[in-house]
Amino acid sequence: MLRDTPSTVYLKDYLPPEFLIDQVMLWFDLDETETRVRSRLELRRNPAAQSRSPDLRLHGEQLELISLSLDGQPVAPAGYLQDDEGLTVRQVPDQFVLESEVRILPQQNTALEGLYKSGGLFCTQCEAEGFRKITWYLDRPDVMSRFTTTICADKQRYPVLLSNGNPSDTVELEDGRHRITWTDPFPKPAYLFALVAGDLRAIEDSHTTPSGREVTLRIYVEPENIDKCDHAMASLKRAMAWDEQQYGREYDLDIYMIVAVNDFNMGAMENKGLNIFNSKFVLASPATATDRDFQGIESVIAHEYFHNWTGNRITCRDWFQLSLKEGLTVFRDQEFSADMGSRGVKRIEDVRLLRAHQFAEDAGPMAHPVRPDSYMEINNFYTVTVYEKGAEVVRMQANLLGPEAFRGGTDLYFERFDGQAVTTDDFVQCMADAGQRDLGQFKRWYSQAGTPELTIQGVYDAAQQTYTLTVEQHCPATPGQPDKEPFLIPLAVGLLDDRGTDLALRLAGDSDPGPTTRMLEISEPRQQFVFEQVPVAPVPSLLRGFSAPVKVRFDYSNEQLMFLMAHDSDGFSRWDAAQTLAQRILLQLVDDPDSLVPEGFVQAFRQALQDSASDPALLAEVLTLPAESYLGDQMAEVDVEGIHRAREQLKTLLASELKTELLAVYRDNEVTGEYRPDADAIGRRSLRNLALGYLMQLEDQAIQALCIAQYRAGNNMTDVITALSLLADRDIPETAELLEGFYQQWRDDPLVLDKWFSLQAMSKRPDTLERVKGLLDHPAFSIANPNKVRSLIGAFCSGNPVRFHAADGAGYRFLSDRVLELDQLNPQVAARMVRLMTRWQRYDPARQRLMQTQLERILHTSGVSRDVYEIVSKSLEHA
Template sequence: MYRNTPPTIHLKDYRPPEFLIDQVDLRFELDPDTTQVEATLAIRRNPAATRGDGNLRLDGEQLELEYLAIDDRPLARSEYRVEPEALILRRVPDRFRLVTRVRIHPARNTALEGLYQSGSMLCTQCEAEGFRRITYFLDRPDVMARFSTTLIADRDRFPILLANGNPGPSQDLGDGRHLARWDDPFPKPCYLFALVAGDLHQVEDRFTTASGREVSLRLFVEPEHHDQCEHAMRSLKKAMRWDEERYGREYDLDVYLIVAVSHFNMGAMENKGLNIFNAKYVLARPDTATDQDYLGIQGVIAHEYFHNWTGNRITCRDWFQLSLKEGFTVFRDQEFSADMGSRDVTRIADVRNLRNRQFPEDSGPLAHPVRPDAYIEINNFYTATVYEKGAELVRMLATLLGPDAFRRGTDLYFARHDGQAVTIEDFIACLAEASGRDLGPFLRWYAQPGTPELEVRDQWEDETGTYRLTIRQRIPATSDRPSSGPLPIPVAVGLLDAKGRDLPLHLADEPAPTPAGTRVLELHTDETSFRFVGLAARPIPSLLRGFSAPVKVRYDYSDQDLVFLMTHDSDGFNRWDAAQSLAQRLLLQGVSEPNTPLPSGFIDAFRRTLTDEDADPGLRAEILTLPSEAYLGDQMETVDVEGIHRARETLIGQIATTLRAELLATYRANQDPGPYRLTPLAIGRRALKNLALAYLMHTSDDETLALCQAQFAAHQNMTDVMAALRWLVEAGGETADQALDAFYRRWSDDALVVDKWFGIQALSQRDDTLLRVESLLDHEAFTMTNPNRLRSLVGTFCLMNQLRFHAASGAGYVFLVDRVLELDPKNPQIAARLVQALAQWRRFDETRRGLMRGQLERLFHTPDLSKDVYEVVAKTLGSSEPDA
């Protein structure tokens, strides 16, 4: 444990930097064992900052200082001090040129921050604070400078040399080495610096911007993956055109570079002009990538490209403003993905992700506002709250303002703050000015943790044809601070008649009704009532259409109401949400009362949805997918691990047995023997077909097993192969072992496909899953140093397999902490993310609570624990000094 608690950084303590850096010239002599970095910095005192003691403190970690000079004068040892995390220069001038030369060791850098080795290449990851592992610098986002980079390396070993900006002159140095220069004309913080050196295959295309500029698009991968780049390139070009049309944003450099690397802590990084990607979000062929892989690539490619303006040209003043760039950019990539595919299915996927990841975070010990006010390690705040809830806040703003005013506001934001490091207040101010609305109260959303709840009551007056909706908002008592006041909340509603038709919405104080469909009601107080008039009969309300706000809605729907909405609502999201609510109700009843009969109408509604060939097959698949075991656990005061699993398996079995004929017909009707197509319709048909197969496999009959084996053996596309393999593994026995062996033999040379192989075994609900996972740690293909491989096995088991990770013995908890202790000295960022599997320990029964707490305290009392893991463990336990 920490003998001295690591320092906490507070938003309230922000001060402008005392010094600024205008120009950075970097010179790298690259080698995996020892790289020399020379940095020349043009530094000046910041006139907007309070003058300090005259000393300059530069951030630096694991650097070996070789040379130090100011204005060409080498400094005496008495003029500076080297600390483990800083270089202190005493009494510096108001304006000067600083030259430092350091040595670093990329091959030893297992944390994958700064400059490190991935396979045979060298690459960087500097967000959030990795640049200080490359050279001494003011490593904070509000110090923006222009960068030029010179790279020198062995030509045979590293024929490709890349950095930010536009390519400059290159030359052969005549001794087996070569040199490449890159110049970035746009000022940026150092977290956006990047370089890549390697023997890479280049895929090139062109893009003509709206103003007629030609941009060279270059995608670099390891040579064996040269045929897996088409989808990524196509996605990039679509994103570039979409950003021009939707936001008026053109790309600004001559080249746009993407490099796929196999060792990466995150999904991708938006470094200016040189995006570095986890290979998972670049490489795809139909036989190696699933539909979800393809959609993930499209979304992440777009996300990092959109950052060029929402993150790079305009960046964060400090890391507390992280959602300024991430929330806005996630919203943009979600909207892009919706425009490229099925809007309903995309929205459902986004909300499911929010509910499964962010809602639990918001109600647990790691809860924090979208803009945190304190942290120990900033890497711990790349969270669902900052990203996904942050995106929902931007979506609410877009809904409240309407498309025209929102676009005027973003145009003003881009024009006013280009080249600046700004705050969330700056963004909100632009939207307020452009729309003429007071958005001051909306800032409460950024400061208030917890998921708001809307309690909805209604009243029908038959004699007047008046329908009243009363909505009360509250922040749950589980939040770690008092409410900051009522939040502005847009609530999209519709009213349906007995035939499922949308009704005109006529509020009592308005002269005329709005057309039939959806109406956005605005909440600004603790309780608000809305009176709808001119109705012939009591309507059925469709509440929070499209999930117009990140809240929980409490309304007393009957089972019949939910069946009605599930089959009739014109809002696709709410059809799904009604089905989820009904299934959740049935499943939780099944936990407490296992023999509760299904309500009348549920199976009929399920059947109607399954056989409705006029509806989007992707939406039908979503409606018919039951809530996950983890999500059901989040709805219980005390998680009943075995009860949830039993209830869910029972309901699946009832559906499968009752609707076997319809499921079999659906499976056969959605077979597509032709070539793989990546269209919303084709994706939806595969999803529906494989959902039908999943249900059918719960009947355990020979015909279904033969269908599953045939689908696996056909190798028509990876989506179908993985769906079949999943259920063959669950079937167990020799069938499972043969399928796993065949899959591994076929794909052992493709790392991303092998990740799927590990993951599907870690996800299994078989009794022997933990034993299998432990044995796989010794498999020839497993390594703790590759984050993708680690996530596929350890992460999948601990974070996604509720039944087996939370086995009553507590063996899963011991397994997790053993891995965290092994990983923490090497890659604390990934270790800290794994610890979050224990974050909800208080939600479980007394026995499991004790076992999890014991493992958390085992971690807490470990000497020399990293800041990353310490912060998560201390917050999870709720005390900096837990009981022994």
């Protein structure tokens, strides 16, 4: 294990920096064997600092010091102290210039933090603490400086040299090298620094802001990918226009650049004016990208652009405030995607992700608040809680305030804090001031972990024509937080009469009939709401639009759920009713495989399929059964085999009973002509492929031939990869040939091969683990590339529960071996992979012992990283 237990950083210990850096000048001399970095920092003592040390402490890791000077004079060896984590300069004045030169080795940087090589490119990733691997610095987000960056490199190998801001000077040098200087006029923390150098091509466009400024837009890619950037550029232009209209935010530099790289730990990074992207979220063509890829590109392009204001112009004071920028920006990109496509379907997709991953995180040993109290390694807190739950916390504020006041709150936030590093409390105060209300109780959403549960009862009084909802809230204990104070929860409700019509909701004291959806505010452990003038016993529609990230307990009958599936005017609630009913049936089948599926459930599916033309995208969501992993989360003890068997059983029953209707839907929703990633075409393809998935349960040769024909038609990657995935799940003679043919066709396209790896890793065939092990040695696989790790190892361990959780523990041994191998190369990726075993206590005793053994093996391995140590040690704390 680690020689020393990593130290813990606490929010309560935050202190302002003792020094500020007003100006930064950087010089990079890039070379194949080493890179030299010179820096010039203009420092001064921070008048807001709470302590006054005579020394300056700078962060720095893996740096070889060449020279150091203070105010132009060399610093003697006795004047500084260097260790593994930084540099201490002794006895510094109140204001001074510190210059240094260091040597770094980007080509050996497999962790992909700081400056590293990706193929033939130099690129950077500095969030959260990567800049300290580039030069000595106060690497914390509340130190904001103006940067000027000069890059020098061989012109033939690296004709394109990019950094933040606007280009200010270009020089051709006599030795075949060239030099360019970039000046960023806006102060930023070091985590937003970026540099890229390489042989790149660009597509260029422009955008004119409402104030008349013309902004040059460029997307840089490797030469062979230049034809796959059009969708990304169109998405960027739509995002810029949307932000101007919805939030009044204009872009502020003369140029906005995006660069796609193949080796990247994250999806993308919002570095000021120079966004560095995982190529997965830039490159797309109909032949190579699925509908999900096109949607993902649009969303991530928008997310990183929106960060220009919510993250760059205003940043977080410390890393505990990470959701200040990420939660707010995820909310903004969700709203953008909803406006660009189907709002109802987008909401369902977001909720499905939250329930499957964030609710699970809240219920496990890694549970933490949206604003964590402590961490050992900040990279471990780029989580669904900080991002997706953080977005839901912002959405609740929008629900509580209403559109006008919420927009006033964001305007106030931009006006009050532009150019500053602030906290989530500062953001909530802007909402409170704009909405003229006290949001003190609401702030518990930032400080308390866990998923609140609402237990709701409804009573109809026919004589008084009233309907009373009684709501009780409770939040289970989480690590370090056994007791929770009540939350302020916006609960959107509707009431449906016996014909499925929304009733006007009138509470006591209302002077008008009221709306058909009412936003109730739950603030006490127990509250009652009495609706008046209710003519019939209604069916309540609860948590419409998923107005809060909570679990709702209401004793619906099967008939009421089917009624809501058919009639609810809220798309989310229709889907949620279908999911609740399917979950109930599936869990009953887990307990008793011979139990009967309600005839009304099959009939509800039949009726929905017959009405499929109305909204195919929403229908595809409604008719998708809950995932195996989500079903496991609803059980006291996960029954791996039982869940898989029950889900396959129900799918086969539906396919058998509804074969005629499914074939009709498959035929009627074929999309012909040129590929279009618009909402209508995506919805029709989604429903058609869902129907094919059900039909393939029948092991019918005619259906299998239909699937093979869809694959061979090759009209678009969505249909091709769906067909190949369904074939890979089954022992069909043609499957091996088709898999090899797909590889040969796409062997030169890394992103398409990621899909090829994933579909094999998620196959439910008994030999899948052995196939995955064999693919580790495939020439197209590289353990050093995060995308490849996620597409093969991650897909198997997270997307194939029945094979990963095999009773013999082979899946756990496989993951542990890979984590230990990865930890030597890229601790961030290793830590994300090991999370897949942290909820080991949810399983039967035999599997618990197998997982616990592997976690302890990892924990006690010599030299394990801080990233992995924190995850594993926390998961074992309560063993």
